[in-house]
Amino acid sequence: MEGKWEKLYSKNGLAARRIAAKLLSIEPGSRIPRVSDFVTETSLGRGTIQAALRLLEEIEAIHLEARGHLGTFLIRTNRELLWDIAGLGSVMGAMPLPYSRKYEGLATGLVQVLENMKIPFNLAFMRGSLNRIEALKAGRYDFVIVSKLAAELAVQEDDRIEIVKTFGNNSYVSGHEVFFADSKVQHIQKGMRVGIDYSSADQHLLTEHEVEGIDVELVEVNYMQLMEMLKNNEIDAAIWNKDEMTYSDGLGKGSFRSEKAREISRKVNEASMLLHKDRPELREALITLPVLDVNDLQGQVEESKIYPRY
Known part of the structure; x- marks a missing residue:
């Protein structure tokens, strides 16, 4: 087996490494690309490609079956071995x-x-x-x-x-809503302190669209602290996802009024x-x-x- 592995450092072996990565994307039972396709993709000669495929079979990384005009099919693969040969690492x-x-x-x-x-x-x-x-x-x-x-x-x-x-x-996520420190409030209003996390593309864009045209104070916070800050009345409103409702006990909540925010929320999910x-x-x-x-x-x-x- 050691002699076979040494062959991977030859010209044919280097080609085998490139082909191994390609074969990882092909399910057993499927037809593999033609030799001419590999030639076009790798800029290597036909003989080199054919020798590389034979080497992969010799090492028992793959088992191929030629079916005449139908092409060559991948019957079995040793994915762990192919992965190692391709040099992909962890x-x-x-x-x-x-x-x-x-x-x-x-x-x-x-x-x-x-x-x-x-x-x-x-x-x-x-x-x-x-x-x-x-x-x-x-x-x-x-x-x-x-x-x-x-x-x-x-x-x-x-x-x-x-x-x-x-x-x-x-x-x-299952969706987003606007949460409020005051359980009776359902919409963002003028003068509110609204939490925003600029490290989250989703949360900060949703927030900016929802408060557009409303005179509010944007308070930069860590997303994970939004609910706690609402409960401590450090901010008045914040956008949060629906998946952990236990954090929102006692808070007010409402749907988006901004059409832009509603449109974005569908992509955020x-x-x-x-x-x-x-x-x-x-x-x-x-x-x-x-x-x-x-x-x-x-x-x-x-x-x-x-x-x-x-």
Whole structure:
């Protein structure tokens, strides 16, 4: 076996490494790209590509079956071995702090699915979507989870990052409302102190649209302290998500009056996975991540059918 691994450092072996990353995105039983497709994508010769595929079979990372004019099919893969050959290493991801059952469910789904995909990874938790996006740009994380709104804004501002997965409606939060220190109040009024967290693209944009045209004092606070500050009458109003209603006992609440805020809130509800474009080989692997499996596990955690695990 050692002799086989040594071949990975030859010209054919380097080609095998590039092809291994591509094959991670192909499900067993599916047809693989033609040799000419690999030639176009890698700028390597046909002979090199064919030798690389034979090497991957020799190392037992894959098993291929030629089916004449139908093409060549991937029958089996050793994903852990392919991952090592591709040189992808351990993947580091970041998502919001798991303070709600929804986030606990999302974390549980990601952990279980990535383990099933044989992807070595670590999951970290970081407050503030803008903080997570900046960490992704700086290379501290390989992927980050943010709302669809934050993801779209990030892609517009920086073409080096891309959305590789979205997880469907209500996968990030169930919705937002405006909460008030006075239990009898339902709408933001002139002169109020309104909490805003500029590190959260979602919360600060929702807040700015909801208070537009109203003479209020914006008080910069940590998102996690909003409910406590409302209860202590340090602020009069704040926008918060609906998923942890126990924090809102005794507070007033109301729906958005701003059409812009209502429109934005629909995009805030969906979770998205952002990836740096400098990691195309990782994209090939993560593109096959089964979203429905993540959704199912998230739902089971929210319904207390399974315990969170992350």
